[in-house]
Amino acid sequence: MDGGKTPAHELAIVPEGMIADLLTRQASFDAVEKVFAAMASGDAVNFPVVREALGHEDALYGFKGGFDAAGGVLGLKAGGYWPHNLERRGLINHQSTVFLFDPDSGRVKAMVGGNLLTALRTAAASSVSIKHLARKDAKVLGMVGAGHQAKFQLRAALETHAFDEVIGWNYHPEMLPGLAAVAEEMGLPFRAVDLPGLRAADVIITITSSFAPSLLADHVSPGTHLACMGTDTKGKQEVEAALLARASVFCDEVAQSVTIGEAQHAVASGLIDADSVTPIGAVINGTHKGRQSADEITLFDGTGVGLQDLAVADAIVTTALARGMATVVPI
Ligand code: NAD
Numbered sequence: 001m002d003g004g005k006t007p008a009h010e011l012a013i014v015p016e017g018m019i020a021d022l023l024t025r026q027a028s029f030d031a032v033e034k035v036f037a038a039m040a041s042g043d044a045v046n047f048p049v050v051r052e053a054l055g056h057e058d059a060l061y062g063f064k065g066g067f068d069a070a071g072g073v074l075g076l077k078a079g080g081y082w083p084h085n086l087e088r089r090g091l092i093n094h095q096s097t098v099f100l101f102d103p104d105s106g107r108v109k110a111m112v113g114g115n116l117l118t119a120l121r122t123a124a125a126s127s128v129s130i131k132h133l134a135r136k137d138a139k140v141l142g143m144v145g146a147g148h149q150a151k152f153q154l155r156a157a158l159e160t161h162a163f164d165e166v167i168g169w170n171y172h173p174e175m176l177p178g179l180a181a182v183a184e185e186m187g188l189p190f191r192a193v194d195l196p197g198l199r200a201a202d203v204i205i206t207i208t209s210s211f212a213p214s215l216l217a218d219h220v221s222p223g224t225h226l227a228c229m230g231t232d233t234k235g236k237q238e239v240e241a242a243l244l245a246r247a248s249v250f251c252d253e254v255a256q257s258v259t260i261g262e263a264q265h266a267v268a269s270g271l272i273d274a275d276s277v278t279p280i281g282a283v284i285n286g287t288h289k290g291r292q293s294a295d296e297i298t299l300f301d302g303t304g305v306g307l308q309d310l311a312v313a314d315a316i317v318t319t320a321l322a323r324g325m326a327t328v329v330p331i
Contacts, residue, residue: 039281082095126156126302134298142205149207155186169192169195217245226300
């Protein structure tokens with residue numbers, strides 16, 4: 001085994017328990033930034049998402065797949081949400097696994113635990129948007145949401161940009177100390193605010209499971225960059241649709257943004273056109289200028305695409321093989 005590639009007759013297995021040791025936030029950021037660029041230049045495509053209610057254990061199960069011809073990565077993430085796992089089995093409710101295939105032959109190459117990977121690739125997406133769209137002099141990071149993903153989002157944002165302070169609001173205020181602990185661990189003060197208090201933020205990350213807007217257009221100051229990360233399903237909504245009409249809207253993938261992302265509401269109500277939403281890969285590639293002025297509000301609608309999972313899984317497998325940490329089995 002060398003060069004991080006499995007020979008044609010072997011399958012590399014990287015279990016969930018190893019991901020934390022193998023995937024740095026920087027590696028996740030680099031993989032996601034690269035694949036967003038490949039998507040915008042037409043070198044990588046996501047396949048239609050399958051999501052089904054199993055009628056068993058109240059579970060939602062599905063596949064997110066794609067092919068990155070530029071990176072030579074083909075595969076899918078299979079999994080979903082089993083709401084009774086924690087209480088009945090002591091397992092987390094979100095469960096997923098990534099499978100990678102050799103695009104030349106179709107043989108299966110790797111099987112990678114997908115739970116931590118999902119949190120890290122989601123945090124990487126908002127960080128990529130902060131790098132490319134936030135004002136360079138942004139000082140105050142605002143958080144809307146304080147659940148499982150919020151902590152990953154906060155850590156990644158603080159590693160991406162030099163903020164001075166974190167402020168936060170959550171629908172369930174009792175969850176905010178968990179977020180404060182992450183800020184303090186990263187050496188920054190944390191202040192709980194009400195929603196209008198988010199006007200003090202230069203960058204705002206929203207990461208809730210809400211089905212009605214919390215953050216209104218009036219709660220956001222000119223020049224702010226928003227990364228809206230929680231809305232990944234039809235019907236979910238974190239921010240007022242009028243805010244998208246005031247902002248320059250960017251996304252991971254336009255087709256998802258306007259159907260299951262935050263932009264679904266502004267498009268459905270005729271406040272913005274689907275054509276006005278720009279894939280962030282165009283900014284990374286330099287074919288779109290991105291932020292044009294210090295007063296502009298930029299909004300990244302991060303819906304989560306399969307290619308993010310595959311890009312990060314591929315990086316994990318390469319590292320695991322190079323370090324001799326993958327279990328390699330003949331096939
Ligand atoms: P979680 O259950 O741990 O946290 C949910 C958060 O939403 C908490 O902060 C909670 O207080 C808040 N919330 C709940 N009801 C609310 C309401 N009515 N109004 C406002 N806030 C409310 O969930 P999580 O794992 O942190 O995931 C958060 C969201 O991110 C989910 O919607 C999930 O589907 C989504 N997600 C998106 C991606 C992506 O790629 N974009 C990836 C993973 C998860």
